[in-house]
Amino acid sequence: MNGWTLAATVGLAGGLGTALWGVATGPLRRRVVAQNLSTALACPGLLLLSQAYGRPSYVDLGLVLALLGPVGTLVFARLLADELAEDPPRAWGPTWAVAGLGAATVIALCVATGPSRAMVKLLVIGALLIGGNVIASRALSGGFRGVRRG
């Protein structure tokens, strides 16, 4: 076990475990936020495991998750729009904390990778991860209500 494996284990067990607990319990506004953050927590874990196992192609799993996670949240935001409008989630603290975790992970991996195409790929994944989750969080809290029929 090296440091990358340890970080991935802590991130997946602690972060994803907490997120799954949040998805399974509590009111709807907490569940949708936890669902949104679960993919944002799993993605850095997969990136860390890719580095831990020395398999650069495993980074693609993180790329797919960074792309499809926020899209899935947007589907929930659309389908649950009426329920969420009555009781909108306010979770900017956890959202930015998870975004910071993702940024720290990507920066650490970039330093380990060094300047190369692989580093640009990591930066693209980081931008998709953070941007996607901030947009999805805003959609959940009703930030795009004006474009519901857009």
Place this chain on the structure above:
Amino acid sequence: MSPRTTLLAAGELAAWWAGFALLWLVLISTVDTLERVIGAAAAALGALAARSARRAVSGP
């Protein structure tokens, strides 16, 4: 379609194509001729789709 709008459409498609082709080159593991050909073709399809999507959202 006037020459000006044709030129604008071609310019927009070229800009999308360049962006997608660059993204392809960044995301693949090994760069060789086959990857370049496939990437250029995929980027061309993506450019057409992106322009259509942009026009569907914000108009022509």
